[in-house]
Amino acid sequence: MNEIASEGITSLKEMLSNFDREEAKKNYEESEKERMEVIRLFPLDQWPQLELEKYALGLEKNTYCHLLEFKTTNIGSIKGGSSAKHIIYLKHKDSSWYIPLELKKQVNNEKEAWEKIRENFVKTFLFAREMKWDEIDDIPYGPSLRLKSIYIYFPDKILPIFSKEHLIHFLNALGIEADRNLERATLNSILLQNLRQIPELKEWNTKELAFLLYKWAHPEQSIKVFKISPGEDAIYWQECLSNNYICVGWDKTGDLKSFESQKEFKHKFFEEYGDEYKQKSRMISKKSKELWTLMELEPGDKIVANKGKSEVLALGEVIEPGYEWIDDRGSFCHVVHVNWDTKYAKKITPQEKWAFVTVAEIDAKLYKEIIGSEEMKSITDMPKELIIQQIEVALENKKQIILYGPPGTGKTYHARRFAIWWLLKKLKYDNPNEVLINNETLIDYENRLKTVKISNKVWWVVANPKQWSWDMLFKDKKVDFHLGRIQKNYPLVKQGDLVIGYQSNPDKKIVALAKISKEFNTSPNDEDKIELEPLVRVRNGIEYEELLRDNVLKNCEPMRLRNQGTLFALNHDEADYLLSLLAERDNEIDKYIQQPINESSIGHFTMITFHASYSYEDFIEGYRPVPTSSENLVLRIEDGIFKRVCQQALADSNKPYLILIDEINRANVAKVLGETITLLEKDKRGLKITLPQSKEPFQIPDNVYIIATMNTADRSIKHIDAAIRRRFAFVELMPDTNILVGAKIGDFELDEFLEELNKRIAKKEGREKQIGHSFFLEKEKPVTDPEIFAQRFRHEILPLLQEYCYADYSALADYLGNELVDKDEHAIDYEILNNPERLIKALNKALISDEG
Structure with a gap:
């Protein structure tokens, strides 16, 4: 018997503590009335003799199929889609019988077809009595109808949940790995068995259990x-x-x-x-x-x-x-x-x-x-775009997906919006739906959640004891610094930055570590100052003469300027090197400098872009050159962004971490992932391997997710490494002319233009090189200004088409017409191209109007 994952059962029990079972009982009573009426009209023992006319849609009002689809909705719905789910029915338009194609080949008429269908129902009921779910799933035709029929006659043996997707959804919600190769009856029985393991639910009937599941984790929270x-x-x-x-x-x-x-x-x-x-x-x-x-x-x-x-x-x-x-x-x-x-x-x-x-x-x-x-x-059931729903299902099932499609179809746009919405939902923020509506809200939450470079620059601040000393900072707990000699540094200081405190005559050495508690503000109403707070005194600090002799530090800004000033900047290598020297002398300061200088603060959302030179060293780990005191370079191993995300996710295992990889196909993905590709698989999460360079153990935690985007105009999906294809789910985004319906520039209809242009592109170049709708959007609204349309056409669409045609002006003329393209002269008519009104008229004639 499957064990329910603790997270799933905990969530369900939390729901139970506030659940009104009376509502479930009322729903059960209503459904029982419907169920008993079906049994009254269609007793189980009469099924072997049931006539087609009593079963099929298209004849009498109260046929068996009519009752199950329209009169038993409290039991559970099988509505939607075509009538084919009823296996056999009378078609109104020509009074002919619909019979599944495979069955049609085996019979001569509807009566023979009905005999085989009826025999399958009788077998289904026999197997249900014996709980032979695999055998039921092997019976062809009408799985949802037959499953609902099982509930009608055997309500204690299955849950009144008839959708395969819903069953898989509930199993996954409980933390049970749902095998998509299994069919409805088997999945239903597995779900019921696991619910029966929960002591609090042992006495609940199956209708109450289904009611509870839909209240707890409804698979279709979005409405249309x-x-x-x-x-x-x-x-x-x-x-x-x-x-x-x-x-x-x-x-x-x-x-x-x-x-x-x-x-x-x-x-x-x-x-x-x-x-x-x-x-x-x-x-x-x-x-x-x-x-x-x-x-x-x-x-x-x-x-x-x-x-x-x-x-x-x-x-x-x-x-x-x-x-x-x-x-x-x-x-x-x-x-x-x-x-x-x-x-x-x-x-x-x-x-x-x-x-x-x-x-x-x-x-x-x-x-x-x-x-x-x-x-x-x-409200929680607000309208949600189909693409958001598709990404959610694919991501939670596979853990990594690629959004792919032609240029301009909104791949990155949808990936960002989904990522922030999904993370807010998982992290239990209030009203995550707002990010799908309001772009400013999206950007605000994106900045809160994303992995960013910590500015945590390290600054060198000089104190002159004749005016002020570092001892005074530890006594007063804070100090203000106004603009000093090197004014360019002050606006660069950020709250949280680390400060190395240097004391001039007579000490002439490093004596303290501090941090910036208030950054420089340039607004007219605020003073131009920074504020420091103390961290720790430095014992055995490095003295001025030592600094002068050190080959790395002698060229840093404070030493070059002989500490003549107050605030100096240190670059990454200088700061890293100096802090390591200080930590060797005084291990008490180590805890104040544990955060790697200038590395990433790992948030729940990390966005990166692959490019041709992106490597395993960038993504997982690799050696980087670092200067030493002897002016030589040594190689030091550094963690890549994916490794750091996985480490953070492992330490925070109850919360999701999502990486968005833009333009994934521009890098050699197999090389970038290296040996970690195996760990991406859902059943390999948590499996440890040893990385070849650092010799450290590495695993991809279960709470790490990847969304990537891929432009199919650059590279077809079929050219992706087979190992990558197996481990990613794929969601296609194609041009959507519905967004442009009704948008006109004069008489020029944008949706008609894009649809016809893409029809021509698909015919010559393939569907993967079509033009996306976002080329015609401005702030999510269709372009209606002739000038803006002409600019987009000249600077974005025409260069793409020219690239597709490889200087073949006959092919370009086939796309855009002979008025704009002179195929004999191998030229574009720039007088038309640079005149928005004439350009639109030429395109309208070539692609939309009857003249073209």
Whole structure:
């Protein structure tokens, strides 16, 4: 039996201490009513004779499949996706039967198909009684439907959790390694067995346990938020408000649930609406996606009803049964059931995109404007971009991922935002979602969490006993220094910097260590001064004559200037060398100088960039030249950034440490990682190896995570070392023209331009070299200024295309048209290129308009 990791069980027990079991019992009672009704209508012993007409969707209202999808939602949901999960059903559009392709090859008609399907259900129930979960998982077709059926008839044997992803999520949350090769029934049984090990839960029924899990660690904390307009100029709004739904048109498609897949639906949409949208495939595809969104909405998602570009009519929550086709309406028959709240009705910042779309996703920033800042702080289920969710799942499953895609698709942008949001969530900060909305908040938290170079410069401060002595500092506990002779040093001093205290005549030696307690401030209202606090007196300090004879220190700033002044700077090597000499003479000062000079203070977030010369020595460890007193250089081994992060994470094992590697493919990754590549694997975390140079033991702790970015225009993912590919998860970011929908410069539509340009690039160069949407964004908004667009085109997009074409002007003309590119003269028309209006007109003609 699997043991539950202490962190998972501790977290669950903390939840239990404040959990209202009465709520779980109430949910159980409601679900039992539904379960018993199914058993009443479909007794277990009648399954061997059950008729197809009593089972399948598309016939009577109360068929078995209709009950399980629409009338038993308190038990657990299997909603969403196509009707194919029901294995066999009657299609509305042509009254033909859907049968899985493999099964279709084995039978002659729907009756024979049903006999095999029914036999599989009977086997499933037999195996469930005997708890043979592997055998159940080996039965083909309809895994979620069959698992829910097992719960209907055997509620004590499994949990009412039917999604494979949810089962894996809960197992991982408990600290149990979930094998993705296992299927639903086996995963479900493993989860239940482990929950039964917790003494406090032994008497709970399976429905209560599932209810607890979803309250404790819901796998879908994020909601989807869409705006949907109820007809042109909100003509159907009063009907929608009165009947608790939102309705849209495109009625020629018929009921969306009648389609086997989105692909089949899209084909139908093209058939019905091709002429209306002038056979423009891009436009037809966009509109079909808008309509299909209704099928993907689930209870709990939010709908904003809008009128025009700037009026919110109400905010609503999707309720059961979600999407429905209501033929009796006559028109606008596509309906989503919604519980409306009109208190959010208001005018908002005009959303230009809304003028061109019926259905559009709403991001967190706009959602905040609609519901208000204060309410936003109190909610946890705010809308979260799909990419954030994808990165989270991949990172927590694999521990290291690579975001890859063409240039300008926001890889680094999304990696940074995710990293800070995820770390704040893991570190239990209040309202981590704010960093996804507010860029200033993101930068603020990034600065708090990131690994930075400690300025901890070491300064040399001279005291003249005739005016002031170091003894006085230890007596008074602080001293102010105003601008002295070498004024350039004062603004460079930072709080926390170390100070070596030198006393001039008659002592002429180093006598103390101090630290900067207040740094220099240049604002008009503050005095120009620094403040020192004492650390420790130095016994047997180095004297002036010794310093003059030392080949390293004789050339440092204070010695060159013969200590004529107050504040002097020491460079890294001088400071490191001098402090080591002092520590040899007085080991009492060692504890004050343990922090390596000018090395990194390891935070929870570390960001580095790989480049062609980045090496194992930079990342893990390596030898560096260091000067000695005899003016020679010696090699000293120094830890690389990854080694230091791992050491810090090992010492702080309950908190996450995340490294963001930008441009990972620009270095030789296999060489940079060296022998540590093996330790990246999830099951090798904590395994120790001996590093070949330092001979020190090294391990990668379980709480270290890596996110990397990779530009596929530089190097294809297929060229990455196979060992690297096995150890990283990969999340692709492609150009997203939806961000640009509705953005125009005159009549020039940015989304149409980018989509057509990328279509041509993908055809000639491959999809990995397309142009990203961020080239057309300014402060996260689409560019609408002709001058800015022209600058971006001239300085960023055109050079990329020229690189792709390798001076082949015929190829360049295929991309940008013959008006801008003279392929015979092998030249660009710079008069057009440098004139924003003419440039946009030429690009519009070449890529968008019917003339092109």
